[in-house]
Structure formats: C-alpha cells, structure tokens
Amino acid sequence: MKALICGIGGQDGSYLAKLLLEKGYEVIGTSRDSMIAPFTNLERLGIKQKVSLFSMAINDFRSVLTVIDTHRPNEIYNLAGQTSVGLSFEQPVEAMESIAQGTLNMLEAIRFVDPAIRFYNAGSSECYGDTGADGADEGRPFWPRSPYAVAKASAYWLTRSYRESYGLHASTGILFNHESPLRPERFVTQKIVRAAARIAAGSKEKLKLGNIDIYRDWGWAPDYVDAMWRMLQQDQAGDYVVATGESCALEEFVRKAFVYFGLDWHDHVTTNRDLFRPSDIKYSCGNPLKAKQELNWSATYKVDDVISAMCSEAVQQELSMRNQELKT
The missing domain is CATH 3.40.50.720 (NAD(P)-binding Rossmann-like Domain)
Structure with a gap:
C-alpha cells in the first residue's frame, strides 16, 4: 500500500x-x-x-x-x-x-x-x-x-x-x-505547558492568555x-x-498544567483582551458514537492524560536545553 x-x-x-x-x-x-x-x-x-x-x-x-x-x-x-x-x-x-x-x-x-x-x-x-x-x-x-x-x-x-x-x-x-508534544507554541495548550515548564525551571516570565472561560474537547x-x-x-x-466526548475549561487546563509542576497558576498567568478573538466559541464538545460503532474507535487519552504527557515531554525538553547550554 x-x-x-x-x-x-x-x-x-x-x-x-x-x-x-x-x-x-x-x-x-x-x-x-x-x-x-x-x-x-x-x-x-x-x-x-x-x-x-x-x-x-x-x-x-x-x-x-x-x-x-x-x-x-x-x-x-x-x-x-x-x-x-x-x-x-x-x-x-x-x-x-x-x-x-x-x-x-x-x-x-x-x-x-x-x-x-x-x-x-x-x-x-x-x-x-x-x-x-x-x-x-x-x-x-x-x-x-x-x-x-x-x-x-x-x-x-x-x-x-x-x-x-x-x-x-x-x-x-x-x-x-x-494535542501532543509536537504542537508548536502558537497553539494555546503547548503555550501553557511550555511556559509552566520554564517557570518551574526558574523563569520569571508571566504567561499571557486570552479568553480562558471557554470549554474544549481535548484529545x-x-x-x-x-x-x-x-x-x-x-x-x-x-x-x-x-472526539473524547468530554469538555474541559481552558482555565482548568491551565490549573492542571501548573499543578503538574507544583505551581499555582494565579501567580504566573495574566489575561489580555488584546489576545481575544473577534468571535469565539464558548463550548465545544463532540459525540463520537458513530466512530465507536462503525470504526471500533474510541479515545484512549482524556484531557488529564494529555496534560500529563505534554508536561512530561516539556520537562525532558527543558533538561535537554539546559544540557546544551552547559556544553556551550
């Protein structure tokens, strides 16, 4: 094939x-x-x-x-x-x-x-x-x-x-x-995870986000x-x-990502109306029943699994970057 x-x-x-x-x-x-x-x-x-x-x-x-x-x-x-x-x-x-x-x-x-x-x-x-x-x-x-x-x-x-x-x-x-670790940082999930990893490693930056009062079905x-x-x-x-069939608030995604690194997101995140879209979707959730019935497919990862996997990879990337800096 x-x-x-x-x-x-x-x-x-x-x-x-x-x-x-x-x-x-x-x-x-x-x-x-x-x-x-x-x-x-x-x-x-x-x-x-x-x-x-x-x-x-x-x-x-x-x-x-x-x-x-x-x-x-x-x-x-x-x-x-x-x-x-x-x-x-x-x-x-x-x-x-x-x-x-x-x-x-x-x-x-x-x-x-x-x-x-x-x-x-x-x-x-x-x-x-x-x-x-x-x-x-x-x-x-x-x-x-x-x-x-x-x-x-x-x-x-x-x-x-x-x-x-x-x-x-x-x-x-x-x-x-x-989502996955292959996402570039222009996607909000990777933006959140990588910022949390850098802050946990000592960065003093503030993570700037747009509207966090939205819900998405993340797989x-x-x-x-x-x-x-x-x-x-x-x-x-x-x-x-x-889809996974479940939705999670972006604010909750932020909280869980920062908790992974032992941080309180309130101390490190600000919202900026300049980052809001001209129009946005409040709630997005899918019903994957047809895929389950006809394709024998269902999501193996839910949002907590996605966050953990992305955060774990972010830790490895931060360590790799540190090692490269030490070598140079």
Missing part, C-alpha cells in the same frame, strides 16, 4: 506517517517546499529517512495533479492548509485558498487520475460553532464563526459532493481539538490519526466525528 500525506510536517501528518510505516505502507509526504522545510516533527519521531518527501502547492491544481499522477497512491490524506483559527482572521484569503481550494484541487485530481484512490479530508469541530454541553454528532448543522471554520465547512461539503456525485471513496473526519493526536486510517479502511466512505 502506498499513501500520500499532504502536510506531512505537521503534528497530525507526522504521527500519521509513523502509524502507516508501522503498518507496512510506503509513505510519501508533501510540503510547499520540501527542499527547505525542516520536518522537525519527523526527525523527533525518528522517521524522516523512512519517508519520501516532495514539494507540492495544494492551491495550485497543476502541482497537485502532477504529484498524484506521478506517484499513484492508494490513499491520500489531506492534512495541508492553514491550521490556526486565530490566524484566519488576519489571513482569511489564505485560509480559503489553502483549505477549500486545496481540497477541491485534490478531489479533481483524484477524479482525473484514478477515482479508486481513497481520500481523507481533515475536517474541524470549528464548523459547528458553539455545541453546548450535549456534544455534536454528524447530523448537527454547521454554524462556522471564523474564516478558518468557513473554509473547513466548504471543504466538508466539497468532499461530500464528490463522494455522492462521482462515487469517490472520500471521507471527512470532523476532529475536535487534539490525543496519535489516537486521532488512527481514526483517520480506519475511515479509509471502510467499505463505504462517510463522515465521522472524532
């Missing part, structure tokens, strides 16, 4: 590549410019030399068509495109082009090259807007509240349209928040890439909510 992962350098792409290699796949990965991309996450997982890397601009149809026609994969995982809700307010055109237009380019290329190729589209819980405490399932209407969410909703409907119109095996995973990224793979193994394509 041969798999093409678009956006292989990100958190999900790297974990997915590791999973597929373990299953015996030949893995091909793309980024906008593979010659200069560092692929740090692949290096951290020890798999960079085990995958083939190529350049591809997902918003350029010719580029997408050339890569798919050249490599003829059995499965394509579209994880490329803008990944930040906050950034999408500043760069809405880039969000639409890299997510919606990029997905359309992938689907059209598959239709031209080989309609038997199975396609995974990375959806997002942001499409739902505020879910309330009940948890959103696949039948809940979308109410996107950011350019990122609008783009993801468009990509979802494009994927569904090509599945229904052309018979493509094209599925969307509507993934709720999922573990390696769990979620397993769900992606399972979707493409089904006889019939479909759309699936991937």
